[in-house]
Amino acid sequence: MRINTELCDICGTCVSVCPVDAIRVEEFRVWIDAEKCIECGKCEQVCPARAISGGKK
Amino acid sequence: MIKDFYDVVVIGAGPAGSVSGRYAASKGASVLILERDREAGIPVRCAEGVSHNGIESFIEIDQKWIASKIDVAWLHAPGGEVATMHNNGTGYVLERRIFDTELCHLAVNAGAELLMKANATGLEFDGKKITGVKYRYQGKDKVVKCSIVIGADGVESRVGRWAGINTALALNDLDTCVQYTVSGYKQDGDACHFYFGKDVAPGGYVWIFPKSKGVANIGIGISGDKAAGKGPKEYLDEFMAREFPDLQVNYIVYGGVPTAWGLKKYIDNNIMLVGDAARQVNPITGGGIVQAMIAARYAGNVAADAVGKSDFSSSFLMRYHKEWYAKLGSAQKTMYAMKEKFMCMDDSRFDKLVNICQNIPEGEFSLKRLFSEAMKGDPKLIADIAKAFVVSKIKLK
Numbered sequence: 513m514r515i516n517t518e519l520c521d522i523c524g525t526c527v528s529v530c531p532v533d534a535i536r537v538e539e540f541r542v543w544i545d546a547e548k549c550i551e552c553g554k555c556e557q558v559c560p561a562r563a564i565s566g567g568k569k
Numbered sequence: 570m571i572k573d574f575y576d577v578v579v580i581g582a583g584p585a586g587s588v589s590g591r592y593a594a595s596k597g598a599s600v601l602i603l604e605r606d607r608e609a610g611i612p613v614r615c616a617e618g619v620s621h622n623g624i625e626s627f628i629e630i631d632q633k634w635i636a637s638k639i640d641v642a643w644l645h646a647p648g649g650e651v652a653t654m655h656n657n658g659t660g661y662v663l664e665r666r667i668f669d670t671e672l673c674h675l676a677v678n679a680g681a682e683l684l685m686k687a688n689a690t691g692l693e694f695d696g697k698k699i700t701g702v703k704y705r706y707q708g709k710d711k712v713v714k715c716s717i718v719i720g721a722d723g724v725e726s727r728v729g730r731w732a733g734i735n736t737a738l739a740l741n742d743l744d745t746c747v748q749y750t751v752s753g754y755k756q757d758g759d760a761c762h763f764y765f766g767k768d769v770a771p772g773g774y775v776w777i778f779p780k781s782k783g784v785a786n787i788g789i790g791i792s793g794d795k796a797a798g799k800g801p802k803e804y805l806d807e808f809m810a811r812e813f814p815d816l817q818v819n820y821i822v823y824g825g826v827p828t829a830w831g832l833k834k835y836i837d838n839n840i841m842l843v844g845d846a847a848r849q850v851n852p853i854t855g856g857g858i859v860q861a862m863i864a865a866r867y868a869g870n871v872a873a874d875a876v877g878k879s880d881f882s883s884s885f886l887m888r889y890h891k892e893w894y895a896k897l898g899s900a901q902k903t904m905y906a907m908k909e910k911f912m913c914m915d916d917s918r919f920d921k922l923v924n925i926c927q928n929i930p931e932g933e934f935s936l937k938r939l940f941s942e943a944m945k946g947d948p949k950l951i952a953d954i955a956k957a958f959v960v961s962k963i964k965l966k
Contacts, residue, residue, distance in 0.1 A: 523614060524725025525745055525825030528738045529793065538688055538705075539606050549833045558793040560745045560801050560823035 513544050513551060519563035526555035526564060571684060571713065573603040576713040576876040578688045578702045579681075580728050582609040585844025585861035587672040587681075589625060591707030592869025593719075594680035598876040602676060603687040603704055605722075610669025614824035615858075616748060616786050618761060618778050621659040621857030627866070628675065633667040635661050640759045644923050647766030647916035652926035660761070662778045663858075664784070682723070687711075692718060692731045692840075699732060716881050717872050718840045722866070724825045726846030730871065731839055736848065740793035741912070742829035744773050745854055747801045748788030750820035751813070753872035754779060754832040764808070765919045771795040772912050773809050773855075781873060787813070790826055790855055828852040831898055832904035835864075836886040843868045852901065852908040860897060867892040 520542055527535045527542075534548035535555060544555075544564075553567020579590045581605035591675040594600040606612075618639065621630070644652045677683055686706065693701035693712050701714040724743075729736040756762075756779065764775040772792025780786040789805040802823075809816065809862035828847040834848025835841060843849070844861030851860060873880050890898075 513869050517743065521823040523822075523824045524723065525743070525823070526829065527725035527727065528736075528825050529740060531742055533727060536690075536727070537605070537725050539686065554740060554793075557740065558743055558745045558795050560747050560825070562800050562802070569872075 513566045516563045521561045529554040574714040575599045577717045577720040581721035587676040588862045588865035589869040590681040591676040591679045593872040596873030598873040601679040605688040610666045613665045617663040627862045634664045637662045643762045646762040646920045646923035648920040652923045686804045720842045720846045724845045732840045741795040744790035744826040746790040749818040751816040753816045754785040826855040830901045834889045838883045839881045852905045
């Protein structure tokens with residue numbers, strides 16, 4: 513999964529649906545841990561800023 | 570000066586965190602509240618509506634954090650019909666930035682310490698026992714030891730997960746939201762508006778909360794499971810183009826709102842979860858400030874009592890879980906069952922509901938009244954809603 517940091521509002525909505533706790537939020541940036549991520553695409557679907565891409569369709 | 574040990578470390582300085590910190594500190598516990606951002610309440614990710622009755626026992630009402638007073642809610646059906654609903658008591662639109670800061674002051678006045686720009690990164694364990702919180706502060710990794718961790722870290726909570734409590738939301742238990750704060754709003758300043766319909770906001774609604782003169786929060790939440798194609802911003806932009814093409818947006822914010830009924834457990838040994846982190850949000854309205862503060866008062870009191878007894882076991886902290894459940898937790902299940910009904914209702918059913926609301930005289934609006942009116946007008950509708958109640962009762966056992 514990729515986060516477009518120009519679109520990301522750092523709202524953390526993605527974290528709430530991540531089934532494997534692969535996402536962490538800092539004050540100015542959101543990170544996805546590629547090793548934990550299972551590419552389920554839930555974060556991409558709920559991201560209100562449409563900043564995430566790359567999930568399995 | 571931050572000490573090495575506190576009885577209670579609270580993660581998050583929103584209403585859930587500052588109120589739990591305040592009650593724990595006022596009963597004698599030493600409390601540290603960690604806040605990731607530079608200021609509590611910023612950025613504002615909230616429609617900012619609350620009821621006077623909901624907040625009055627937590628904070629002395631002060632005009633400095635009240636943007637406006639709301640006396641009436643307009644419900645806009647998909648077909649265009651409108652019903653007005655008068656609140657039971659006054660509603661407020663808050664200035665969350667000032668409100669949250671004021672709640673922090675109250676916590677600090679009660680004896681809690683507050684550390685800003687301190688990002689919790691994990692829990693410290695001794696074997697399986699939680700003994701502290703790891704956090705990042707000014708470019709360094711730090712640890713603070715404690716007896717109890719209170720996770721009040723919002724919709725994006727990870728504290729529960731670190732402790733083995735699964736807080737991940739299903740897609741249909743999350744609303745994905747966008748809000749514009751606009752200038753040039755010309756409608757009545759004492760009325761909020763809600764718009765429903767599958768083409769307006771699938772599985773959610775559009776809200777308008779007027780703030781100061783000409784300024785309003787206009788936002789949308791749509792159900793996460795309905796957001797695969799069109800997202801909330803596209804729906805909101807369509808709404809704005811249709812209803813308010815001339816308004817200027819001066820603040821835009823994104824966010825998520827949990828619409829689950831809650832959690833199977835809100836506590837474990839040495840840990841408690843509160844507020845959005847514990848999914849203590851009204852699943853129909855998405856309102857969570859009052860719920861968070863109610864839960865936080867229970868949690869803070871129980872945490873302080875646990876310190877007094879030196880008993881931080883889940884069986885002791887369970888009192889918080891039970892008090893929350895008795896006050897609102899079981900009502901949440903009923904609301905959730907109703908939400909599930911609403912989610913599968915088509916637009917004509919919403920039109921019917923608004924029609925029924927129109928027939929209820931001013932000042933007599935209540936859920937009970939809604940049901941009795943619905944019973945007269947549309948037995949099938951009331952049967953649907955009744956089923957939702959029965960289902961929730963069965964689930965409770």
